[in-house]
Amino acid sequence: MKTASPKHATAAETFVRDEENTDWHNETLWFVRSKRDRAAQTIPEWEALREQASQIKNHALSNLDNYLIQLEENARRNGITVHWAANGDEHNQIVYDILRKHNATKIVKSKSMLTEECHLNPFLIKQGIEVIDTDLGERIIQLREEPPSHIVMPAIHLKKKHIGDLFHKHLGTDAGADDPQYLTEAARIHLRQKFLMADVAITGVNFAVAETGGFVVCTNEGNADLGVHLSKVHIACMGIEKVIPKAEHLGVFLRLLARSATGQAITTFSSHFQKPAPGQEMHLVLVDNGRTRQLASPDFRNSLKCIRCAACMNTCPVYRRSGGHSYHSAVAGPIGSILAPNIDMNEYADLPFASTLCGSCSNVCPVKIDIHQQLYKWRQVLGAAGAVEPAKKVGMAGMDALFSRPWLYRFAGRAGRWLMQTFPSLANKPGLNPWAIHRDMPQPPEQSFRDWYAQQNKKTNG
Amino acid sequence: MAETSTRDTILAAIRRGKPDLLPLPDPIGFPPNITPDNLVESFMTMVKTNGGRAIRVSSMDEAKAFLATDYDLSLPVLSHVPGLDISNFTPAEELRLLDTLHLVVLEGIVGVAENAAIWVDEAAMGIRVLPFITLNLSIVISEKNLVGNMHEAYPRIDTSVGFGTFIAGPSKTADIEQSLVIGAHGSKTLTVFIME
Numbered sequence A: 001m002k003t004a005s006p007k008h009a010t011a012a013e014t015f016v017r018d019e020e021n022t023d024w025h026n027e028t029l030w031f032v033r034s035k036r037d038r039a040a041q042t043i044p045e046w047e048a049l050r051e052q053a054s055q056i057k058n059h060a061l062s063n064l065d066n067y068l069i070q071l072e073e074n075a076r077r078n079g080i081t082v083h084w085a086a087n088g089d090e091h092n093q094i095v096y097d098i099l100r101k102h103n104a105t106k107i108v109k110s111k112s113m114l115t116e117e118c119h120l121n122p123f124l125i126k127q128g129i130e131v132i133d134t135d136l137g138e139r140i141i142q143l144r145e146e147p148p149s150h151i152v153m154p155a156i157h158l159k160k161k162h163i164g165d166l167f168h169k170h171l172g173t174d175a176g177a178d179d180p181q182y183l184t185e186a187a188r189i190h191l192r193q194k195f196l197m198a199d200v201a202i203t204g205v206n207f208a209v210a211e212t213g214g215f216v217v218c219t220n221e222g223n224a225d226l227g228v229h230l231s232k233v234h235i236a237c238m239g240i241e242k243v244i245p246k247a248e249h250l251g252v253f254l255r256l257l258a259r260s261a262t263g264q265a266i267t268t269f270s271s272h273f274q275k276p277a278p279g280q281e282m283h284l285v286l287v288d289n290g291r292t293r294q295l296a297s298p299d300f301r302n303s304l305k306c307i308r309c310a311a312c313m314n315t316c317p318v319y320r321r322s323g324g325h326s327y328h329s330a331v332a333g334p335i336g337s338i339l340a341p342n343i344d345m346n347e348y349a350d351l352p353f354a355s356t357l358c359g360s361c362s363n364v365c366p367v368k369i370d371i372h373q374q375l376y377k378w379r380q381v382l383g384a385a386g387a388v389e390p391a392k393k394v395g396m397a398g399m400d401a402l403f404s405r406p407w408l409y410r411f412a413g414r415a416g417r418w419l420m421q422t423f424p425s426l427a428n429k430p431g432l433n434p435w436a437i438h439r440d441m442p443q444p445p446e447q448s449f450r451d452w453y454a455q456q457n458k459k460t461n462g
Numbered sequence B: 001m002a003e004t005s006t007r008d009t010i011l012a013a014i015r016r017g018k019p020d021l022l023p024l025p026d027p028i029g030f031p032p033n034i035t036p037d038n039l040v041e042s043f044m045t046m047v048k049t050n051g052g053r054a055i056r057v058s059s060m061d062e063a064k065a066f067l068a069t070d071y072d073l074s075l076p077v078l079s080h081v082p083g084l085d086i087s088n089f090t091p092a093e094e095l096r097l098l099d100t101l102h103l104v105v106l107e108g109i110v111g112v113a114e115n116a117a118i119w120v121d122e123a124a125m126g127i128r129v130l131p132f133i134t135l136n137l138s139i140v141i142s143e144k145n146l147v148g149n150m151h152e153a154y155p156r157i158d159t160s161v162g163f164g165t166f167i168a169g170p171s172k173t174a175d176i177e178q179s180l181v182i183g184a185h186g187s188k189t190l191t192v193f194i195m196e
Helices: A005-019 A019-041 A046-062 A064-077 A087-099 A115-119 A120-126 A136-143 A159-169 A180-197 A224-230 A248-262 A292-295 A301-305 A311-315 A315-322 A334-341 A360-366 A372-386 A390-402 A406-422 A449-461 B001-018 B038-048 B059-070 B095-100 B150-156
Strands: A080-085 A106-108 A129-131 A200-203 A207-208 A214-219 A233-238 A269-274 A279-288 B052-057 B077-080 B105-106 B110-112 B118-121 B136-144 B162-169 B188-196
Touching: A005 A019, A005 A315, A019 A106, A019 A248, A019 A311, A019 A315, A046 A064, A046 A248, A046 A301, A064 A080, A064 A279, A064 B001, A080 A087, A080 B001, A087 A115, A087 A120, A087 A200, A087 A279, A106 A180, A106 A224, A115 A120, A115 A233, A120 A129, A120 A224, A129 A136, A136 A159, A159 A180, A180 A224, A200 A224, A207 A248, A214 A224, A214 A233, A214 A248, A224 A269, A224 B095, A248 B150, A292 A301, A292 A334, A292 B001, A301 A334, A301 A372, A311 A315, A311 A334, A311 A360, A334 A372, A360 A372, A390 A406, A390 A449, B038 B052, B038 B188, B052 B059, B059 B136, B059 B188, B110 B150, B118 B136, B118 B150
Parallel strands: A080 A279, A106 A129, A106 A200, A200 A233, A233 A279, B052 B188, B077 B105, B105 B136, B136 B188
Antiparallel strands: A207 A214, A214 A269, A269 B162, B110 B118, B118 B162
16 A cells, blocks of 8 residues: 655645735634534534434434435435436446436536535536536636635635636636625626526535435525526436435434534525426436445444534634645545545545544534544554555654653653753754744753652652 | 446445444424514514515515515516515516516515524425526515424425425625625525514
């Protein structure tokens, strides 16, 4: 197995070089986190609600096959065509076949992390199809030819000046204009034309309901609905873990989702799609892409409960100060770091280490995923598989030797204090000591705690 | 039949990998934190928080008067609310022509006081795209159709209907530097009438 390159650390280093932008990013996401806190505090039963959501998801995963069969049956009865895809390639091919059947060349798409995970857009564009992302944030990054840096706020890494310049170039807005109201209006006019001309609408799925054979899509902008209701064909793409048993369970999740995501009481539109409109065609694509593998792992299966609210990202001290792109994966942040290694252990071996294991992610997760514990467990898996970078491995072996031999520990402490006192510049050289990158080493104490304690004992007893 | 085999492969992998059956919580949901005599007030506060406008009225004429003051009713207007006859627009089959709609008025079926989400379904919309394509949206809801929270809403809505949506305010976005802008792709304003 190849060992992990410190991709996240390297990319984060570039991100933090712009100190002003890093501070802004950090504070903005923390602001969203505080809005989430205020929204949660308006619900006295918040913790019990999280517990219920967690249990519903645990139950659904423990009976996933039957709920998927029920969903398929009821969806077909409703007139929805159901497809199954083992991986991203199959998913993309299914979508492409539907488009070809309808000679569709113009597609409008609302946010779907699944299609991001499957790299649907590049695939379709290669086939000569126009794919327009219609969520404002997604349209912005699409015009910049970048991936999203956040699953709820895809363009959160950009300042309005960047967006003003971008829209000036692509949408003909005034040069230098960066008023969010003005830019949003320009995007509305531009995208309205795309909605009106689209052949097919593609959406994600927030929740699919086995009992009704329908699914729910949540947006604030109304872009999913405008696309779907104006198109002859609606293709909805979902990971197989998105199914819940009953419509009444939606009450639990819809109370949690927007409050956890943005601090809103609920998204502006929570649309329940059950049957195609007269003359319309509706498709539902169920995608595995590693999810059954994750389900089979007791340590990691409960990551499949995720409802993609991004609360774990907004609260994460590492995410806030390293930016979503540093995670080089469709889903960034703490949850992305436990989902991505399951899809490709080599490619994403660095991500479980992009964490302080502080546990804040687990504390805000509306479905109680033990994110920080899974980050820790992934480190063990990656270590055993030899995917940990050599410097880290040598360091860990060294610490193991040190901490399991008290005499060596005492000696090393004395030697270290002597070294730092005698050659302070050496200890602060980033080339020799990676800890000294961005940090100064502290003043070494005169004596160790152990020596001091022994001295105190002598004083008291003597 | 490649798809059939993919389906079976996925289902077999789930059966192999899933944990033993875990129980569903019982009961689902919680009693509302809003008392019945606070429903209207809480609902109206949340409509405003969501960026909409809430007006309590006692008759359709009163609602009509408000709309006539705030909107140019000579522009394309479509009302699907019985007793509120301000329609001057006949929708053609071609949905794209609905793009000119200035105001759409619909009847809300259930309103949730905790978040001011209003359930509107296909029967109330007639055409699914109406509440999204119009520049301005108004919803009329009867006071007796307000409930405390989402758990109370679900038993009162017909989830077998082809399409339905909870609408909580005008469309909005904060995708540019987290600055809230009202009026993303859907309606730019929402006026909610609470009928006594």
